[in-house]
Amino acid sequence: MTNKRKKLVLVGNGMAGVRTIEHLLKLAPDLYDITIFGAEPHPNYNRIMLSTVLAGGTSMEEIVINDLDWYRENGITLHMGQAVQKIDSEQRRVYAEGGIEAEYDELIMATGSNAFMLPIPGADKEGVIGFRDIKDCVAMQEASRKHRKAAVIGGGLLGLEAARGLLNLGMDVTVIHINEYLMERQLDRPASLMLQKELEAQGMKFLLKKQTESVLGKQRAKGLLFKDGSMLEADLVVMAVGIRPNVALAQRSGLAVERGVVVDDHMRTNLPGVYAVGECAQHRGIAYGLVAPLYEQGAVLAKGLAGIPVEGYAGSVTSTKLKVSGVDVFSGGIFVEPEGARALRYQDEIEGVYKKLVILDNKLIGAVLFGETGEGAALFSLIKSGESVAGREKELLLGLSADALASGGGGGGAARLEAMAADEIVCGCNGVSKGDIVAAIDGGCNSLGQIKGCTKASASCGGCKPLVEGLLQIYAGDAAVTVKEGICGCTTHSRDEIVAEIKRMGLKTVKEVMNVLEWNNDEGCSKCRPSLNYYLGMLWPAEYKDEKESRFTNERYHANIQKDGTYSVIPRIYGGVTSPTELKRIAEVAEKFEVPLVKFTGGQRLDLLGVKKEDLPGVWEALDMPSGHGYGKALRTVKTCVGSTFCRFGTQDAMGMGVRLEKAFERMNAPAKVKLAVSGCPRNCAEATVKDFGVVAVDGGWELHVGGNAGIHVRATDLLGFVKTDDEVEEWASAFLQYYRENATWNERTAPWVERVGLEHVKQVLSDEDERKALHARLRDTLDRTVDPWKQIVSEPELRKNFERLPAPQSQSASVQVETKKEESA
Amino acid sequence: MSEAAGKVRVGRLSDIDPLGSRRLNVNGLEIALFRLSDGEVMAVENRCPHKGGVLSEGMVCGPVVHCPLHDWRIDLRSGEALDPDKGCVTTFETEVTKEGFIFLTLNEPIEGTDAAGADSHIA
Ligand code: SRM
Ligand SMILES: Cc1cc2nc3c(=O)[nH]c(=O)nc-3n(C[C@H](O)[C@H](O)[C@H](O)COP(=O)(O)OP(=O)(O)OC[C@H]3O[C@@H](n4cnc5c(N)ncnc54)[C@H](O)[C@@H]3O)c2cc1C
Numbered sequence A: 001m002t003n004k005r006k007k008l009v010l011v012g013n014g015m016a017g018v019r020t021i022e023h024l025l026k027l028a029p030d031l032y033d034i035t036i037f038g039a040e041p042h043p044n045y046n047r048i049m050l051s052t053v054l055a056g057g058t059s060m061e062e063i064v065i066n067d068l069d070w071y072r073e074n075g076i077t078l079h080m081g082q083a084v085q086k087i088d089s090e091q092r093r094v095y096a097e098g099g100i101e102a103e104y105d106e107l108i109m110a111t112g113s114n115a116f117m118l119p120i121p122g123a124d125k126e127g128v129i130g131f132r133d134i135k136d137c138v139a140m141q142e143a144s145r146k147h148r149k150a151a152v153i154g155g156g157l158l159g160l161e162a163a164r165g166l167l168n169l170g171m172d173v174t175v176i177h178i179n180e181y182l183m184e185r186q187l188d189r190p191a192s193l194m195l196q197k198e199l200e201a202q203g204m205k206f207l208l209k210k211q212t213e214s215v216l217g218k219q220r221a222k223g224l225l226f227k228d229g230s231m232l233e234a235d236l237v238v239m240a241v242g243i244r245p246n247v248a249l250a251q252r253s254g255l256a257v258e259r260g261v262v263v264d265d266h267m268r269t270n271l272p273g274v275y276a277v278g279e280c281a282q283h284r285g286i287a288y289g290l291v292a293p294l295y296e297q298g299a300v301l302a303k304g305l306a307g308i309p310v311e312g313y314a315g316s317v318t319s320t321k322l323k324v325s326g327v328d329v330f331s332g333g334i335f336v337e338p339e340g341a342r343a344l345r346y347q348d349e350i351e352g353v354y355k356k357l358v359i360l361d362n363k364l365i366g367a368v369l370f371g372e373t374g375e376g377a378a379l380f381s382l383i384k385s386g387e388s389v390a391g392r393e394k395e396l397l398l399g400l401s402a403d404a405l406a407s408g409g410g411g412g413g414a415a416r417l418e419a420m421a422a423d424e425i426v427c428g429c430n431g432v433s434k435g436d437i438v439a440a441i442d443g444g445c446n447s448l449g450q451i452k453g454c455t456k457a458s459a460s461c462g463g464c465k466p467l468v469e470g471l472l473q474i475y476a477g478d479a480a481v482t483v484k485e486g487i488c489g490c491t492t493h494s495r496d497e498i499v500a501e502i503k504r505m506g507l508k509t510v511k512e513v514m515n516v517l518e519w520n521n522d523e524g525c526s527k528c529r530p531s532l533n534y535y536l537g538m539l540w541p542a543e544y545k546d547e548k549e550s551r552f553t554n555e556r557y558h559a560n561i562q563k564d565g566t567y568s569v570i571p572r573i574y575g576g577v578t579s580p581t582e583l584k585r586i587a588e589v590a591e592k593f594e595v596p597l598v599k600f601t602g603g604q605r606l607d608l609l610g611v612k613k614e615d616l617p618g619v620w621e622a623l624d625m626p627s628g629h630g631y632g633k634a635l636r637t638v639k640t641c642v643g644s645t646f647c648r649f650g651t652q653d654a655m656g657m658g659v660r661l662e663k664a665f666e667r668m669n670a671p672a673k674v675k676l677a678v679s680g681c682p683r684n685c686a687e688a689t690v691k692d693f694g695v696v697a698v699d700g701g702w703e704l705h706v707g708g709n710a711g712i713h714v715r716a717t718d719l720l721g722f723v724k725t726d727d728e729v730e731e732w733a734s735a736f737l738q739y740y741r742e743n744a745t746w747n748e749r750t751a752p753w754v755e756r757v758g759l760e761h762v763k764q765v766l767s768d769e770d771e772r773k774a775l776h777a778r779l780r781d782t783l784d785r786t787v788d789p790w791k792q793i794v795s796e797p798e799l800r801k802n803f804e805r806l807p808a809p810q811s812q813s814a815s816v817q818v819e820t821k822k823e824e825s826a
Numbered sequence B: 001m002s003e004a005a006g007k008v009r010v011g012r013l014s015d016i017d018p019l020g021s022r023r024l025n026v027n028g029l030e031i032a033l034f035r036l037s038d039g040e041v042m043a044v045e046n047r048c049p050h051k052g053g054v055l056s057e058g059m060v061c062g063p064v065v066h067c068p069l070h071d072w073r074i075d076l077r078s079g080e081a082l083d084p085d086k087g088c089v090t091t092f093e094t095e096v097t098k099e100g101f102i103f104l105t106l107n108e109p110i111e112g113t114d115a116a117g118a119d120s121h122i123a
């Protein structure tokens, strides 16, 4: 069997070469015996992500694209750390450094590029490096540990990404650029100036129009000397002035080489059976330096090798995105208007937004975006399609959102996605074509997450997300709409499914739910854990033991965390009605614990702000008041006005009713915070009509209002009904709150919940007297089991210990049983 | 002050609740100790790389702590912030002995005790 297979050798274990192999394996898995030589001691990794690794966001392991198992599973012989030295095209053999040889029928050259090192005196000193591979990345990380000052020569994409990474590593970074503005190959002047300003704000320094003459220092770089005689101190010099196709081997082996290895539209070189792809190849005069075109070349070559007829590669239009956090830059196509072209510009210095579109013969041929780059992918796709944009120019320039562009809102969006050719690349970073995405959708992917998972589209820079979403809408149709998003990334189950399963199977702990419902993340996240904790507590008030480790800080420590790590303390003052004695006590506690700030809150309570964590139990003990729960997804406050007790307009005892309700519902956990208010007349001084449950007194009874919110989205309440007696107010309030507790999604306040389920539905449920009484009884039962958390913590050492620091360790000689590493030198 | 850096005993495993944390001061630095579900203890500088949030107050999910201020996720093993955020905190090696003592490896010798941290209820 095996001797029938042809032998394929790949020289260069990098992005373009291995991508070609991946493609070939899909098309013709059994055609070749494959051998790969790679000079680097690593499996194929995502070189693009080196910038992210350097900036500290990703680990080296995470950027591996094909791990060693992949090579094994596909029967590929991999020689890592083995640079090929010689190709004998007569004998069809390659020879590597370590003495390994291999025979080939077909040979792919994919040796990539080298960082171009300026040929200046001192460029060979220690501490002078390029930015190309893992080795360079490690060298920079190491340098940052020992040295402070870094110079990056080159203000292009690569240089700026290197500089940003070095800043993150704590270095003092200066970028030296020969041109008068940055990234001149991708940006026009205004965009470049905005970029420079933003990067300066991030702490980057620039020396523009500077030409480096030599690197100073003895063995290690110490600084740079410029043509104009000035100098800069630097113990790390990163050269990011460009790349040079890596053609040394090709030249030695008789391949036709100009700037890169010359190839035709089928990636064939001048020698029989030898092909080239990637940055080392030169096609129609161009050697590309970005992944998207290389992947297109790879696709053409893979088809050719698989024996599938293919139209040749015709070259690519490229686009770039700067991967520096806090700066959004996009550039695509021809961005400096050629003769006969028109440019449209939009510039907003305040918001830091700049857009430029270049239009020739009614077609979009280039774009530069700064500050807002959401439309980048959609515009790029218009550039590539070459369709007419006549009449739509302004729309394109002025904030037609990417969504609208992609989903057809702006005329031509959906149509354009539909018309897009199957092999057009949608995700440039990972070389995913429209065809790949549509195939994934046909194969059952119906959410962005799933498409990302199986095609890697939008998994790197995310710029193409709107397009992927657009394709999903078109090709998954209703399936995409009905796809259920799980409550968080750890599960695909919805809130209702989870609650139903907990009930059906009698699940009793967070861990159990996550296990049984097959969470894809063993210990959940900060979204699902608190919600499961809530659902379990709501469903099993008697048995469930609240898991404080699944609650947010505030609910775990029963106070509100501040930005400096201190906490605020709001004791419960029922209905906002206090007394001189209580006020004096609060004042004394504030003095005793040197509380930095005492404030009346918007909810009619007193807030002691800036309490140190270790003082919290002491403060609570001294206050001897219950927790005001100003920190929890729980009943917060019941605001009241003076009402008939003093007010000349008051019709009922608003304060009395407020205090009663607050006593009835205090300590009530809920899907989100719950606020009540009681006003003594329709003048409504307690603002009851923007509360979750608002009570407004009228002559002869009480109006009940629900679903109000004065927060992010103001929503006035809906009128639930009218009742005559005080007991009825409590019963209806109780039933409403319990129905909300049992049915809302965690973190959903009553306002959106009432809108979602409909007021009529709520009314219908609550008007059934049996149902209302049952709801009321269930809430009562739940609340009767609760205790005041402050009192509990104060009296239980096991809980209280968590507020204290561990004692600082003594110096070693004093502590017991320590192993010390003796200093080498005295 | 002449001792070399090395391992110091900082408490017992039972001082930290499962998936909980404790703080301690060493050489003017606040360190957070976390107890993971498998009983392992992780130690990091108690300062979020984002805006200095106190990590000890965050929720522990697997080997990751969610900062209480803006929910950055910090991998306690490497100290790195997880995607999409970028940043890093110093980590310290720890060891839990059979007897349940927690040892911390410091890079610098102890400079003397910080009175604020000197509680007496732990041996
Ligand atoms: C202390 C207080 C401000 C004050 O000094 O007056 C306050 C302080 C905070 N509010 Fe508030 N809100 C306070 C009254 C309000 C009010 C007015 C009221 O309750 O009558 C509102 C509008 C009413 C409403 O909720 O509909 C209000 C709407 C919000 C919102 C928006 C909620 C929404 O659903 O849209 C948030 C954000 C959130 O919860 O996600 C918020 C969040 C916060 C947080 C908890 C922010 C946080 O997560 O750290 C603040 C905590 C400060 C602290 O550390 O203590 N606060 N907040 C008020 C405490 C009331 C009390 O005595 O318990
Ligand atoms: C920091 C950084 C950020 C980047 N960001 C982006 C971006 O955002 N978007 C984008 O599109 N592109 C980006 N690029 C460019 C992109 O990474 C390259 O275009 C792409 O990796 C080129 O693929 P390739 O296979 O041609 O070369 P490479 O990936 O370099 O692979 C070539 C491999 O061949 C090996 N090799 C060389 N000679 C031999 C030999 N004789 N024998 C055996 N093996 C040999 C090399 O060691 C190397 O591993 C970035 C590059 C860098 C360095």
Ligand code: SF4
Pocket: A641, A642, A643, A644, A647, A648, A649, A650, A651, A654, A679, A680, A681, A682, A683, A684, A685, A686
């Ligand atoms: S609402 Fe205004 S008028 Fe009515 S009782 Fe309260 S204070 Fe008086």
Ligand code: FES
Pocket: B048, B049, B050, B051, B052, B053, B067, B068, B069, B070, B071, B072
């Ligand atoms: S300070 Fe930690 S997330 Fe903002």
